[in-house]
Amino acid sequence: MREFRYEKATDPAGAVALLAGEPEGAYLGGGTNLVDLMRLGVATPDVLVDVRTLTSTEVEDLPDGGLRIGAAVPNADLAAERRVRERYPLLAQALLAGASGQLRNRATTGGNLLQRTRCTYFTDTTMPCNKRAPGSGCGAVTGLHRNLAVLGATDEGPESAHTCIATHPSDLAVALRALDAQVRVLGAGGERSVPMAELHRLPGDDPSRDTTLAHGELITAIDVPALPWATRSRYRKVRDRASYAFALVSVAAAMDLDGGCVRDVRIALGGMAHAPWRATVAEDALRGGPATEEAFAAAAEAELAAARPLADNAFKVPMATNMITRTLLQISTEARS
Amino acid sequence: MTATTERAVGSDVRRLEGPDKVRGRAPYAYEHELGAQAVFVALVQSTVARGRITAIDSAAATAVPGVLAVLTHEDAPRLGDVVEELRVLQGPQVQYVGEPVAAVVAETSEVARDAAARVQVTYESGAPDVVLTADRTDLYAPEQLMAGFETDSVIGDVDTALAAAPVSVDVTYTTPVQHNNPIEMHATVARWDGDVLRMWDANQGPHNLVPVITEAFGITADQLHITSPHVGGAFGSKAFTHVHQLIAGMAAKVTGRTVKVELTRQQMFTLVGHRTPTIQRLRLGAQPDGTLTAISHEVVEHTSQNAEFAEQTATATRLMYAAPARRTTHRLARLDVPPPTIMRAPGETPGMYALESAVDELAVELGIDPVELRLRNEPARDPERDVPWSTRNLVACLTEGAQRFGWAGRDPRPGVREDGRWLVGTGVAAATYPTRRRPSEARIQAVPGQPYVVSIDASDIGTGARTALTQIAADALRVPLDQVDLRIADSRLPKASGAGGSTGITSWGPAILAAADELRDREVPPGGLTVTGSSGPGEEAEQLSSHAFGAHFAEVRVDRDSGEVRVPRMTGVFAAGRIINPVTARSQFLGGMTMGLSMALHEQTVLDAGRGHFANHDLAEYHVAAHADVGAMDIHWLDEVDEAHNPLGAKGIGEIGIVGAAAAIGNAYWHATGRRVRDLPITPDRYFG
Ligand SMILES: Cc1cc2nc3c(=O)[nH]c(=O)nc-3n(C[C@H](O)[C@H](O)[C@H](O)COP(=O)(O)OP(=O)(O)OC[C@H]3O[C@@H](n4cnc5c(N)ncnc54)[C@H](O)[C@@H]3O)c2cc1C
Ligand code: SF4
Secondary structure (H helix, E strand, O other): OOOOEEEEOOOHHHHHHHHHOOOOOEEEOOOOOHHHHHHOOOOOOOEEEEOOOOOOOOEEEOOOOOEEEEOOOEHHHHHHOHHHHHHOHHHHHHHHOOOOHHHHHHOEHHHHHOOOOOOOOOOOOOOOEOOOOOOOOEOOOOOOOOOOOOOOOEOOOOOOOOOEOOOOOOOHHHHHHHOOOEEEEEEOOEEEEEEHHHHEOOOOOOOOOOEOOOOOOEEEEEEEOOOHHHHOEEEEEEEOOOOOOOEEEEEEEEEEEEOOEEEEEEEEEEOOOOOOEEOHHHHHHHOOOEOOHHHHHHHHHHHHOOOOOOHHHOOHHHHHHHHHHHHHHHHHHHHHO | OOOOOOOOOOOOOOOOOHHHHHOOOOOOHHHOOOOOOOEEEEEEEOOOOOEEEEEEEOHHHHOOOOEEEEEEOOOOOOOOOOOHHHOOOOOOEEOOOOOEEEEEEEOOHHHHHHHHOOOEEEEEEOOOOOOOOOOOOOOEOOOOOHHHOOOOEEEOOHHHHHHHOOEEEEEEEEEOEEOOOOOOOOEEEEEEEOOEEEEEEOOOOHHHHHHHHHHHHOOOHHHEEEEOOOOOOOOOOOOOOOHHHHHHHHHHHHHOOOEEEEOOOOHHHOOOOOEOOEEEEEEEEEOOOOOEEEEEEEEEEEEEOOEOOOOOOOHHHHOOOOOOEEEEEEEEEEEOOOOOOOOOOOOHHHHHHHHHHHHHHHHHHHOOOHHHHHHHOOOOOOOOOOOOEOOOOHHHHHHHHHHHHOOOOOOOOOOOOEEOOEEEEEEEEEEEEEOOOOOEEEEEEEOOOOOEEEEOOOOOOOOOHHHHHHHHHHHHHOOOHHHEEEEOOEOOOOOOOOOOOOOHHHHHHHHHHHHHHHHOOOOOOOOOEEEEEEEOOOOHHHHOEOEEEEEEEEEEEEEOOOOOEEEEEEEEEEEOEOOOOHHHHHHHHHHHHHHHHHHHHOOOEOEOOOOOOEOOOOOOOOOOOOHHHOOEEEEEEOOOOOOOOOOOOEOOOOOOOOOOHHHHHHHHHHHHHOOOOOEOOOOHHHHHO
16 A cells, blocks of 8 residues: 555645645545445545545535535435435435445535445556456456446447446436436536536446546535425345345336326336436337336336447346336336225 | 253353453454553565465564564474465465465564565476366366265167257256355464464364374374364365465464464455366256156366365255256366365255256246255155165255245246336245264263263354354253363363264254264262264165255346346255254354355456456455345245164254255346356446456
């Protein structure tokens, strides 16, 4: 483990200023991901700027009925927040489906969104990995990839500098993607708002970059817009054991029903891609159509038509198809009862 | 505990060291010599699976301030004549990914790790050969199996009997590589006091290590002192000497300091063993009434290039059921993998998974209830050794278990029970584990007015052995528990067998009884009296077949959309001899069953065929059952006392709980879904395969 400096600022702008001059520095949230990666030699920052309690730890009402979540709100507190549970059940469910009680106490909202992939070649510095060591190739495509991406990945073979089939591991991010949240970011040049749709990127030809944030940009809050029908929403996570495992497949969904018809619907998938995956093909297929199991299944299949699985993660395609169908079916059944 | 008349054996005595453990006052190996200004070791590990080191440059590492030494094969102290797998840092050859190729000793562990990353190693390497298949042309028959079992056993004409059988099954099961993963990482603190090597070490019995470490460093047993007062789990991974213990001794020698070596969780996946993967072909032939006519169990498993570890996978098949024609075989492939080792019930765990799954498949073919099929094939004597059982209560375990679980009236049809989106099924499997005792000695010092000092180099790896032995000693000496001062886990105490093979209580207990016998009816002089006693395998080993037995019942639920598997309840009934301490015994059965559940549903280490490494080498990616996976566990044992085997009448309980548990779950999975998964673990993806 390499030596590093530890710094604290008195306000967010001070933290941004501290990191601006430090190309190898990093913000430290709860440290539940970053410190692990430092121990493994995967992350080698020379300065840590502690922001765990620096940005807001509050959840505030927005004028439109939405919520502003401070980046420093611990995952556990956010899951327990009454307004979150009432207005956005899928968000609370996503948080509670992640990690463990201890980790959720420690982990921050901002840090959760920026946690890195669990790909075992990324976390092992002796292995090739384009994300950790650009140009070194991708160990996972010919190795262990059972829980890696089937949608939106780049696979030009193990030697290519572009190849990456990593998944983004956050559950929270999937729920926020379904809710069209906005991420508020403070940089050296001031504040900006990044839609969740644009925060995480697909690997494209540069797997080293997980997000569109520039170095030193600090997440200060997340705005979740009002969505009255999100009271009927769900987060369903399939994992290898009953708790404390990352998603094989997860579905964040909300649906607005008009009798037997789908007026509007939101579906996002986790465990499937380099970014939380918004199932727009399925949403488009469903909007205005009947809220039936057949329609849900057909929409799910249409969404998964783009999947390009490898041998060991092909199961994710039928699993995701089933789980989209099932989650929508549960929401519609509940709405009717 | 003041009454002297009450027997301690059989009563619920809470773990004696429990209060110290929960207060953090029970020191584990790494926590010794805190004030000693110890120095720390970080390992550099090979990144290739087979090859040679052609150059090793440690200049950059040596230059890091705080680094005291960098040991490589070029300059590390030479070790004595130890087995090949322990010749660490002795030559340029590399035989598996993760093999230590250098060790950095530094003032802090952070500096040691930083410097280790700066050691440059160049290799000449070849493609790894790590994939086990049943049709490899280089499979070979080892001379014998672990624990001295014969490699093969053949009685009668199995092929003819199978061909003639009116009903038969011919099925192949596989189990993956699994890792022991005790909570406490392997750790050694070592220091040379002149020519005496002092070690505080996490192991399953200090005496187990003495022959190898004395040979390695060219010292006598008197020049070695190993203690391991508290050990945070082992499951077999701490039974034998591993390379880190030798590196600790070498580093202490080179630096003249107290050295601490603690493996990382990742290193525990390569340096302290694993359970071999297995490929097991089972063929069973039967009459329409269920009478078995032939049993064939052929096992293929792996070992490493530098060690032969021949797991005794099919040996339980030699005694479970009656059948005139029977065969078991074991074949090994030598692969570019780290050396395997023992992991809770080596042999029985993978072997009984396969046998008990095949028996279930046969029951389905026959249309006979699987409990009933087992009852119909109960052998009166050991079917291969042709000797009587000392005690065998499998039938009682099955019938008692069936009753407790509510087995009667079970609809045998698969895939027909639904509860909402869950598919529901039930399954059964039998369990067995050999009863043995190993040579052990104990010493008792009696001084009037003081507690008896009872000394034996036994080991408590978290099982409660310390408490159980105190109970045994108290009864033998006819005193309350607080009049026994038990001393264990020290190589300078009377020699005892290690904590392994479920032999602790059956080996150490009788040695204490023998010592207490020496004291009986003797007047203790004012200056005190010291007596010794010993115990070891006797005639019973030849003349009787001694085993614990058990039965597992499981309910399994499978989500019809996701393939997720849940086990809401299990019943385990065991006939395992006299139970010394019900509380700690229950924990052993419970832990065994939980580990069996974990094996059924979660545990697998994935070998990367192209690179030769274990790819999921941490606890985030190597899954063991979480609390939420463990449902209601109904644990029960029968009143059984086996004094034909040993004077305590005990059998050993550390391992039988895991044996067969995975088969019960697999069989219930089939009953729930109609799908027979023959490759463990049964993860959700299997549902879509
Ligand atoms: C064993 C285990 C199991 C887990 N299981 C799950 C799971 O099932 N589901 C799941 O979703 N997660 C899971 N997690 C991950 C966990 O949720 C994340 O580690 C946690 O949310 C990260 O938050 P943190 O505050 O600790 O981030 P840190 O580790 O402190 O930081 C993570 C990254 O974010 C950056 N960062 C932190 N705060 C900010 C900020 N305000 N602005 C800009 N950058 C910032 C850091 O520089 C770093 O790059 C698991 C983790 C572990 C260790
Ligand atoms: S999938 Fe991505 S993260 Fe994993 S090894 Fe390949 S490049 Fe690295």
